[in-house]
Amino acid sequence: DTGVSQNPRHKITKRGQNVTFRCDPISEHNRLYWYRQTLGQGPEFLTYFQNEAQLEKSRLLSDRFSAERPKGSFSTLEIQRTEQGDSAMYLCASSDDTYTQETQYFGPGTRLLVL
Amino acid sequence: DQQVKQNSPSLSVQEGRISILNCDYTNSMFDYFLWYKKYPAEGPTFLISISSIKDKNEDGRFTVFLNKSAKHLSLHIVPSQPGDSAVYFCAANPSRLTFGEGTQLTVNP
Numbered sequence: 001d002t003g004v005s006q007n008p009r010h011k012i013t014k015r016g017q018n019v020t021f022r023c024d025p026i027s028e029h030n031r032l033y034w035y036r037q038t039l040g041q042g043p044e045f046l047t048y049f050q051n052e053a054q055l056e057k058s059r060l061l062s063d064r065f066s067a068e069r070p071k072g073s074f075s076t077l078e079i080q081r082t083e084q085g086d087s088a089m090y091l092c093a094s095s096d097d098t099y100t101q102e103t104q105y106f107g108p109g110t111r112l113l114v115l
Numbered sequence: 116d117q118q119v120k121q122n123s124p125s126l127s128v129q130e131g132r133i134s135i136l137n138c139d140y141t142n143s144m145f146d147y148f149l150w151y152k153k154y155p156a157e158g159p160t161f162l163i164s165i166s167s168i169k170d171k172n173e174d175g176r177f178t179v180f181l182n183k184s185a186k187h188l189s190l191h192i193v194p195s196q197p198g199d200s201a202v203y204f205c206a207a208n209p210s211r212l213t214f215g216e217g218t219q220l221t222v223n224p
Binding site for chain 2: 004006033035040041042043044045048056091093101102103104105106107108109111
């Protein structure tokens with residue numbers, strides 16, 4: 001399978017705990033994006049990487065959130081001191097910026113529930 | 116500030132008929148538009164896209180139309196099939212995607 005993969009698929013945690021999600025993009029893609037989707041809404045942009053450089057962060061990404069892509073391959077998204085409002089589907093997407101107009105391909109998502 | 120809007124939360128059509136999903140945008144900097152299909156508990160699946168220099172793009176049963184002057188795009192599915200039942204999102208970029216709220220399409224056998 002050469003698509004975008006995300007782990008874990010589901011995570012249940014208690015408020016105040018830290019969680020970390022992983023995303024493995026399509027292998028030749030140099031751009032990697034994180035989005036968050038809540039019920040009844042479209043995905044909302046969180047942050048993106050060009051290779052290992054984090055180029056943009058949304059104001060939705062509070063200081064409890066941190067993302068890394070250390071070697072320009074997989075990425076991790078960590079949420080510290082989780083809150084119930086963090087419950088959502090976290091989506092990762094990747095794209096190839098060789099093309100002027102890039103198409104982003106999404107992984108299956110990680111569904112987070114904070115109790 | 117909702118820069119991409121899908122005003123119809125739901126649409127129901129009969130199998131074999133045409134489904135038309137609509138999307139409006141406000142940002143003139145958007146130059147590439149995409150439609151994604153999403154099943155519950157899965158990530159969005161790319162369907163079809165269109166560049167701002169075109170007004171139509173077709174791929175099998177799916178056609179996307181872009182009216183730049185009206186800042187409006189639509190997705191036509193012909194013929195509709197029960198397996199098309201899903202939530203459809205339109206999205207726009209450059210770079211990071213801005214999504215609409217989605218339209219739940221139900222195709223009845």
